[in-house]
């Protein structure tokens with residue numbers, strides 16, 4: 035048995051996220067180490083990490099400064115209960131986050147990752163309305179194609195239909211609005227009509243349920259795992275205005291867009307012009323060197339809760355590893371690297387370049403849409419460019435493209451009929467050139483597979 039086969043045999047005990055059952059062969063690639071924007075598999079093949087892990091490896095692999103900060107913190111103090119004892123690193127990080135966050139989002143509730151940040155944000159909204167005596171104000175509005183996580187509550191507000199097949203969800207209190215995907219807007223509309231349509235739907239939904247019952251609207255600035263859906267201009271601002279009008283809290287889920295992916299610490303205000311009531315963040319906060327999440331809550335909400343609370347009002351939410359000192363040390367070092375190496379600026383510049391380069395793939399016969407912003411990009415494959423009908427899941431086109439790209443030295447993240455890219459913020463223009471050249475070849479080879487199987491997409 036080779037070393038790789040041995041590891042795969044041991045790995046067969048692991049139930050991975052989104053594990054598919056009924057398959058017998060474990061064909062996953064074992065990644066042994068990483069350096070900058072590259073990872074290396076167990077056989078020594080160098081692979082450009084196109085998805086940056088899972089949209090989370092913002093400063094690249096092998097950053098010694100983060101490793102040293104974590105080592106030092108673990109040696110000095112590996113853990114203390116966040117219930118009773120603050121630590122210097124968690125307090126310092128909270129101060130930094132408050133400086134970086136928009137508006138008066140100055141209060142920080144730590145979690146262990148993105149799902150627990152979303153879950154905690156939604157539970158805070160429930161707590162907030164209970165303290166205000168608004169016991170019926172509990173309904174949550176989300177969107178189709180949204181992804182907010184994998185706890186019961188965060189999965190319940192996620193709107194990717196394929197994930198709904200084999201599990202159970204809270205459905206009484208959660209309502210889904212149309213995905214703000216311009217590529218799939220009704221044919222008779224332009225983008226302005228589409229925005230008006232989406233805003234009307236939001237307002238009518240609030241009025242149907244009753245504003246006294248609707249607690250929050252949760253939205254990723256760009257729907258990431260739903261396929262990098264960039265809502266049309268004016269959408270977020272319009273949604274915020276309607277939420278304000280009906281006393282509905284706006285939760286901006288910046289688990290992916292935070293910490294530089296769009297060239298700013300947070301995208302809500304800098305990119306989309308809105309200051310939400312709550313921001314959830316994780317992933318890039320430590321560039322994936324340690325699990326950490328945070329809910330950033332506005333002073334306004336906390337002051338209101340403070341003023342209405344009796345000493346029996348407790349926000350009974352939190353985790354053993356909330357604000358873990360080693361994770362906070364990683365986050366502080368990560369933020370320093372982003373600042374000192376001007377990675378926000380690089381993400382803005384190279385992000386524009388990557389979007390331009392990606393657009394050049396539109397001539398490929400199965401590519402229907404190319405979309406994205408900053409260092410988030412997506413290629414969507416369709417059966418017909420005219421009807422925009424997606425290439426069905428059975429074709430496994432995303433996985434085929436991924437397999438071809440991997441043999442050529444690039445990891446992409448397949449999502450059914452789409453491939454997404456979100457490389458580390460330090461990527462250069464020439465590395466983008468390499469990435470897009472490989473992606474082109476990967477799509478061409480995957481198209482040839484379909485043709486060989488006589489599944490040729492019509493034009």
Ligand SMILES: Cc1ncc(COP(=O)(O)O)c(C=O)c1O
Nearest residue numbers: 147148149181182183254289290
């Ligand atoms: C927008 C968004 N929110 C929440 C999550 C959940 O984060 P985690 O996987 O860290 O729990 C994700 C994960 O991809 C995400 O993309």
